[in-house]
Amino acid sequence: MAELDTVLSLVADGDEYSLHAAADQSRFVLRYKPDDLAADLSGEDAERFRGDYETVKSQLPEGSSDQVLAQLWDQGGYSWLAGQDG
Secondary structure, three states: OHHHHOOEEEEEEOOOEEEEEEOOOOEEEEEEHHHOEEEEEEOHHHHHHHHHHHHHHHHOOOOOHHHHHHHHHHOOOHHHHOEEOO
16 A cells, blocks of 8 residues: 555644645645644645635735645545544
């Protein structure tokens, strides 16, 4: 499972959420820290997330990492893809 061995770098970090991504953006991990949940996104989910992330960032140019990532988690529906982190 080479996909799981992909090195992820921190892209955005807030008090409640963090986002990590592969250098080629083929995989993202969106974490909700208070409940130790993570959505591990690859393939078509990663492609959709990449577009959604850019859209929300452009809609909230002054938004904090938590504001942007919360928008994706709640209204973007990525919380439905989450499971226990670790």
